[in-house]
Each structure stands twice: as C-alpha cells, then as structure tokens.
Amino acid sequence: MNKQLSRGRFLAASxxxxxxxxxxxxxxxxxxxxxxxxxxxxxxxxxxxxxxxQLRAYxxxxxEINKGGGIMGMPVRATVxxxxxxxxxxxxxxxxxxxxxxxxMITGGSSTGTAVxxxxxxxxxxxxFMATLTHGDETTDxxxxxxxxxxxxxxxxxxxxxxxxxxxxxGTGNWFYxxxxxxxxxxxxxxxxxxxxxxxxxxxxxxxxxxxxTDFSQALGQAQSAKPDVLCITEFGKDMxxxxxxxxxxxxxxxxxxxxxLADEYMAKGTGDNFDNVVCTAPFYYKYYAAKNAAAKKFVDxxxxxxxxxxxxxxxxxxxxxxxxxxxxxxxxxxxxxxxxAKLEGYHFTATKGPEYWRDWDHQxxxxxxxxxxxxxxxxxxxxxxxxxxxxxHNGETVAIPQADSKCKxxxx
Amino acid sequence: MTAASFVQAGLNGLILxxxxxxxxxxxxxxxxxxxxxxxxxxAFYAIGAYVGLVVAQQYGFGYALLAGPLVVALxxxxxxxxxxxxxxxxxxxxxxxxxxxxxxxxxxxxxxxFGGTTQQYSLPQWLNGSLAVAGLQYPAYRIFLALGIxxxxxLVWLFISRTNYGLIVRAGVRDRTxxxxxxxxxxQASTLIFALGAALAGxxxxxxxxxxxxxxQTGFNFLIPSFVVVVIGGLGSFWGAVAGxxxxxxxxxxxxxxxxxxxxxxxxxxxxxxxLVRPQGLLGESEIIRG
Numbered sequence: 001m002n003k004q005l006s007r008g009r010f011l012a013a014s015x016x017x018x019x020x021x022x023x024x025x026x027x028x029x030x031x032x033x034x035x036x037x038x039x040x041x042x043x044x045x046x047x048x049x050x051x052x053x054q055l056r057a058y059x060x061x062x063x064e065i066n067k068g069g070g071i072m073g074m075p076v077r078a079t080v081x082x083x084x085x086x087x088x089x090x091x092x093x094x095x096x097x098x099x100x101x102x103x104x105m106i107t108g109g110s111s112t113g114t115a116v117x118x119x120x121x122x123x124x125x126x127x128x129f130m131a132t133l134t135h136g137d138e139t140t141d142x143x144x145x146x147x148x149x150x151x152x153x154x155x156x157x158x159x160x161x162x163x164x165x166x167x168x169x170x171g172t173g174n175w176f177y178x179x180x181x182x183x184x185x186x187x188x189x190x191x192x193x194x195x196x197x198x199x200x201x202x203x204x205x206x207x208x209x210x211x212x213x214t215d216f217s218q219a220l221g222q223a224q225s226a227k228p229d230v231l232c233i234t235e236f237g238k239d240m241x242x243x244x245x246x247x248x249x250x251x252x253x254x255x256x257x258x259x260x261x262l263a264d265e266y267m268a269k270g271t272g273d274n275f276d277n278v279v280c281t282a283p284f285y286y287k288y289y290a291a292k293n294a295a296a297k298k299f300v301d302x303x304x305x306x307x308x309x310x311x312x313x314x315x316x317x318x319x320x321x322x323x324x325x326x327x328x329x330x331x332x333x334x335x336x337x338x339x340x341x342a343k344l345e346g347y348h349f350t351a352t353k354g355p356e357y358w359r360d361w362d363h364q365x366x367x368x369x370x371x372x373x374x375x376x377x378x379x380x381x382x383x384x385x386x387x388x389x390x391x392x393x394h395n396g397e398t399v400a401i402p403q404a405d406s407k408c409k410x411x412x413x
Numbered sequence: 414m415t416a417a418s419f420v421q422a423g424l425n426g427l428i429l430x431x432x433x434x435x436x437x438x439x440x441x442x443x444x445x446x447x448x449x450x451x452x453x454x455x456a457f458y459a460i461g462a463y464v465g466l467v468v469a470q471q472y473g474f475g476y477a478l479l480a481g482p483l484v485v486a487l488x489x490x491x492x493x494x495x496x497x498x499x500x501x502x503x504x505x506x507x508x509x510x511x512x513x514x515x516x517x518x519x520x521x522x523x524x525x526x527f528g529g530t531t532q533q534y535s536l537p538q539w540l541n542g543s544l545a546v547a548g549l550q551y552p553a554y555r556i557f558l559a560l561g562i563x564x565x566x567x568l569v570w571l572f573i574s575r576t577n578y579g580l581i582v583r584a585g586v587r588d589r590t591x592x593x594x595x596x597x598x599x600x601q602a603s604t605l606i607f608a609l610g611a612a613l614a615g616x617x618x619x620x621x622x623x624x625x626x627x628x629x630q631t632g633f634n635f636l637i638p639s640f641v642v643v644v645i646g647g648l649g650s651f652w653g654a655v656a657g658x659x660x661x662x663x664x665x666x667x668x669x670x671x672x673x674x675x676x677x678x679x680x681x682x683x684x685x686x687x688x689l690v691r692p693q694g695l696l697g698e699s700e701i702i703r704g
Binding site for chain 1: 550
C-alpha cells in the first residue's frame with residue numbers, strides 16, 4: 001500500500017516537472033539533468049583509423065565544454081558505440097543510445113552507408129543526427145532528413161572543386177576507376193565522370209569492389225593491361241591504403257597518373273611516398289587552416305598536445321559538430337529537436353575554417369573545399385601527417401549542389 | 414575478358430592460395446599432432462606482423478623475416494607449456510573458447526602497444542618494382558613471396574617426412590599413447606609442432622604485410638579462410654592444406670574476375686559442397702601427414 005502511494009506520488013511529481021519543462025522552464029531540468037550524446041563511429045573495420053580520430057576529437061570537445069560549464073549548465077556525457085562501418089550495427093548502436101542511454105543527439109561515423117541508415121533511424125526517432133565523415137551526396141541529397149545535418153563536403157563539391165585541376169593535370173584521356181561498391185563510392189565516381197566526360201575523357205573501366213577488400217591485385221592487373229592515362233581510386237581508409245600501395249607494386253604509380261578523390265591524414269601516412277603527386281580533396285587540413293585561423297590553431301594545438309598527433313579532417317568535423325550542437329541548443333534555450341533544428345537551419349558561423357553556414361533546405365554545411373597534392377615523405381618535415389600542399393581553396397557555395405538539381409525534400413516534421 | 418586477364422587472375426589466385434597454404438599448414442599440423450582447434454592462429458600472424466614491423470624499421474626487412482617467426486615460436490612454446498597442454502584432447506568447445514580468448518587478449522595487447530591505426534611496411538626499393546611474368550608485368554615482391562612459401566612448405570615437409578623428429582610426429586598423429594610406451598617424447602614433439610605451426614603463421618605475418626597493411630585485427634582476416642582451407646583439404650592433412658589453399662585462392666581470384674559479387678561467398682560454397690560430398694575433406698583423415 002505504502003509502495004503504491006509513493007509510486008503514485010512519484011508519477012504525479014514527474015508529471016508536474018514534465019509540465020514545467022514543457023511550459024518553458026528549462027532551468028528546472030538544468031539543475032538535475034545531463035546531456036547525453038551518442039558517438040556512433042567505427043573503431044574497427046576498414047575505416048577505423050578515421051573513427052578513432054573522431055572519438056579523440058569528441059572527447060576533446062566534450063572535455064572543453066564540460067570545463068566551461070557544459071551546455072546551459074548541463075554536463076555533456078558521451079555514450080560510445082563501434083559501428084564497425086556496417087549500416088546495421090550503426091543503426092543498432094544509435095537505437096540503443098537513444099532508447100537505453102537517453103541520447104538526445106547522435107553524431108560521428110565514417111561512411112555514407114552508415115550515415116544514410118542512421119539518418120533514417122534518427123528521423124523516425126525524432127533525434128538530431130550530426131553526421132560527420134560522410135562524403136556521398138545522398139546524406140543531404142536523395143536521403144536527406146529533417147533531423148540530419150552534414151557539414152563535411154560531399155562528392156559533388158569535391159568533383160566540381162577539382163574540375164580545373166582534373167582537366168589541366170590529369171587530362172581527358174582514358175580513365176580507369178576502382179570504386180568502393182556502396183553509396184559513397186558510386187556517388188564519387190559518378191560525380192567525377194560527370195565532370196570529366198563532357199570535357200572528352202573516356203571511361204575505360206570502372207571496377208567495383210566491396211568495402212573491406214584487402215587484395216586489389218585483380219583490379220590493378222586489369223588497370224595495368226588497360227594502360228589508362230589516369231587511375232582514379234575511389235576507396236577510403238585502409239582500403240585505399242592497400243589499393244594505392246599495391247598499385248605501386250604493380251608499377252602503376254609510375255606509369256599512370258593517380259587520383260584519390262577523398263583522402264585524409266591517416267591514408268596519406270599509410271601510403272607514404274606512394275601519395276606523392278596524387279591529387280585529392282579534403283574539407284580541412286590542419287597545417288593550412290592552423291596558419292590562417294586562430295581558432296583552428298587553438299584546436300590543432302590542443303588536439304596535438306593531448307594526443308601527440310594532429311587532427312585528421314574527420315576529427316575537425318567531429319569537433320566542430322559538437323560545438324555546433326552546443327551553440328544551437330543554447331540559442332534555442334532547449335534540447336527540443338525542433339527548436340534546435342530551427343536554430344541550425346540557415347545559421348552562419350566561423351569556426352575552424354572560414355565563414356560557413358548550414359543550408360536550410362537540405363542541411364548541408366556549406367564551407368570551403370581544399371584541392372591538394374601529395375608531397376613525398378622527405379618533404380613532410382618529419383611529420384608524416386603533413387602530406388600535401390594546397391593547390392586551391394574553393395568557396396563551398398560555388399561547388400555545392402544547387403537546389404534546382406537536388407533530390408532533397410526535407411520533411412515538415 | 415581476355416586470355417591475359419585469366420592468366421592474371423590465375424597468378425593472383427596462386428599467390429593468395431600460397432599465403433593460405435602457409436597459414437593452413439600450421440593449423441593442420443597442430444590439429445593433427447595436438448588435436449587442438451587453434452583459433453589463436455590468426456593472432457600468431459598478427460604478432461609476427463608487428464614484431465616484423467618494429468624490426469624492419471630498425472634493422473631492415475631481412476631481419477624482420479627472421480625475428481617475426483622466432484618471437485612467435487617462443488610465444489607459442491610459452492603458451493603451450495603454461496596453458497594449452499591442459500587442454501589437449503579436451504572437448505573442442507573448451508579449446509575454441511580458450512584459443513579465441515587468447516586471440517582477443519593478443520589483439521587488445523597489440524592495440525595497447527601500437528594503437529589501433531593501420532601500419533604499413535615499406536619494402537626495400539629493389540623489391541618494389543615489377544617483373545615480366547607470362548607476358549604480364551607482375552609485382553616482383555609477390556613473385557618472391559610465392560617462391561619463398563614454396564621453399565618453406567618443402568622444408569616443413571622434409572622435416573616431417575625425413576627426420577627422426579618427424580617420425581615421432583607422424584606416429585603421434587596415429588597413436589599418442591603408443592609413442593609414449595615406446596619411449597618417444599610426445600610432449601616435446603607436441604610443443605615443437607605447436608611452435609613450428611605458430612612460427613609459420615608468424616613468418617607469413619611478416620612476409621604478407623608489405624602487401625596487406627596491418628592493424629590489431631589483421632589476424633582474423635586470415636583465420637577464417639584458413640579454416641576453410643583446412644576443412645576443404647581435410648583436417649590434419651598436410652597435402653590437403655596445400656590443395657585446399659590453392660583451390661581457395663584460385664576460386665576467389667577467378668570469381669573476382671568473372672562475377673566479383675560472389676567472390677566473398679564462393680569459398681564457403683566450396684566448403685559446403687566438400688562437406689556434403691566428402692565430409693572428411695579432399696585428402697582427409699586416412700592419410701594424415703603421411704603424404
């Protein structure tokens with residue numbers, strides 16, 4: 001009887017507290033609550049280097065935020081899941097984080113395959129998803145959702161940013177593609193082809209290989225006998241490292257111009273001198289932006305001091321995503337997803353790059369795209385991550401998918 | 414699809430197959446002699462790869478090829494004396510749980526020591542080029558790797574079939590008790606075979622790493638196909654492992670050429686067919702390590 005009563009009283013009290021919260025007293029929650037964020041990223045599998053570096057950046061950002069008083073006085077707590085670069089695992093993680101751990105925002109990830117799947121779930125569960133390293137167009141194009149924001153450049157942007165370099169340096173001869181056989185790979189290769197074929201380039205072959213391929217000898221053998229002018233390696237993470245290093249053993253780095261549409265510091269480190277003279281794009285490069293932007297320098301220095309290596313471009317995106325969420329919650333005065341979304345849409349800011357903003361109609365972050373060219377290890381000054389020189393910095397606005405061409409229709413709820 | 418691309422695929426398959434052979438021979442002789450289902454075999458590959466990495470950076474690739482298998486062999490002796498000998502002849506479930514646990518401990522230890530990120534060997538320049546083989550330009554290193562594996566497999570075979578120690582091993586596979594009654598030191602032979610099998614995995618760990626980058630999980634990538642090889646060839650059969658390895662390598666490579674979507678699954682299909690038609694494996698049981 002006693003138990004019954006206390007349970008009843010508890011329910012009444014909770015209802016009252018809930019009503020207060022809904023009626024606009026977020027400080028009532030603030031006294032008692034914490035903000036749980038779900039870090040859903042690969043710690044194993046082919047893209048684990050990238051996932052682990054994101055985790056470092058999230059931990060750094062969360063430490064800083066908590067030292068500064070949290071978000072609206074509420075401490076941030078992370079719940080972490082290894083998505084293994086598999087869509088189903090990523091979705092299971094996100095569901096667990098939301099349902100069991102009470103995560104109010106999911107972030108992280110290193111694959112468009114996982115990003116699109118998690119995005120769908122977060123839409124269903126009305127939870128904000130700050131996608132991190134996802135570069136396939138779909139995330140903010142055909143598969144865009146109201147609750148998903150993606151700041152990282154996409155394939156469309158990379159291909160347009162590289163257009164001049166591609167025709168000048170790589171030319172319009174015969175192109176051979178090795179492509180990761182999932183959403184991202186298709187998106188990148190399609191975009192490159194759509195840029196370079198109208199100029200007269202010919203696609204001699206596009207070999208599709210599943211994510212996690214370790215032996216590229218078959219595709220590389222075909223590339224070797226096709227004698228193309230350009231070998232475009234649309235692979236990422238360890239897969240790209242294996243592919244490019246094996247291409248070198250096949251003599252292809254000497255006989256053919258190599259293009260890697262998207263790269264990061266870990267891939268450049270893993271391929272060493274084989275990355276010399278290879279062109280790639282990236283949304284961030286710590287050496288470049290630390291020299292240009294004081295906030296970038298502060299981030300890069302803090303990251304390097306804490307972990308001993310500079311941040312990769314995915315880590316930078318993770319770090320900024322965390323702060324973007326914090327800012328939006330504070331502007332909204334609430335963790336209510338609709339309120340937070342409204343404060344992100346169309347929001348202009350300068351973080352660790354130049355001026356950038358969130359597009360309101362597809363939730364793509366519009367920020368600059370770097371076109372870079374690899375340098376040999378001897379020219380990296382003892383820092384294996386210092387892998388490239390920046391050829392061009394493009395304004396994101398000029399290379400992003402225009403609304404007229406986009407397949408994105410954001411839901412109303 | 415040209416004739417050249419089939420030659421290319423055949424060559425790729427042969428080399429991949431030989432890598433599987435060298436790993437699977439270790440698995441199969443350990444099973445034959447110790448009756449131990451060794452899920453830690455992939456961990457031996459990984460230890461070899463990491464030891465080789467450290468030694469290669471300090472002293473060069475040649476020394477790595479010696480140090481990798483040596484360290485793995487010593488580790489295997491320790492493991493055998495300290496833990497595994499209590500599990501000889503026990504039910505396979507206990508062995509699998511134990512060796513799988515060891516594999517996880519090794520993986521996490523490597524992660525603690527070296528970090529989770531991908532590491533890369535760099536080859537000496539003279540090995541980094543390509544050679545003309547069968548009308549194709551083929552990576553020189555893969556050719557040397559293949560020849561090296563053939564030589565090592567031949568040496569292991571000579572050891573088992575021509576030495577007194579090999580005699581104890583072959584007899585031990587037949588009947589452990591009888592060998593002991595006749596005064597043969599079966600425990601020593603078991604430890605030796607375990608170390609030898611492990612060292613082979615460690616050697617491949619060093620030798621294959623310039624092709625495949627390494628990380629703490631590397632060993633697992635080779636463990637499963639190697640078990641498929643052993644099952645196809647016949648558990649405990651030396652030449653079965655050789656035949657199974659080549660078959661699995663060629664099947665993967667040719668399927669990658671003809672229908673890449675099935676390349677992953679084809680080896681399991683082959684294993685299922687072998688298990689249905691000839692459950693003891695192609696060269697199984699009746700001729701364990703006899704040849």
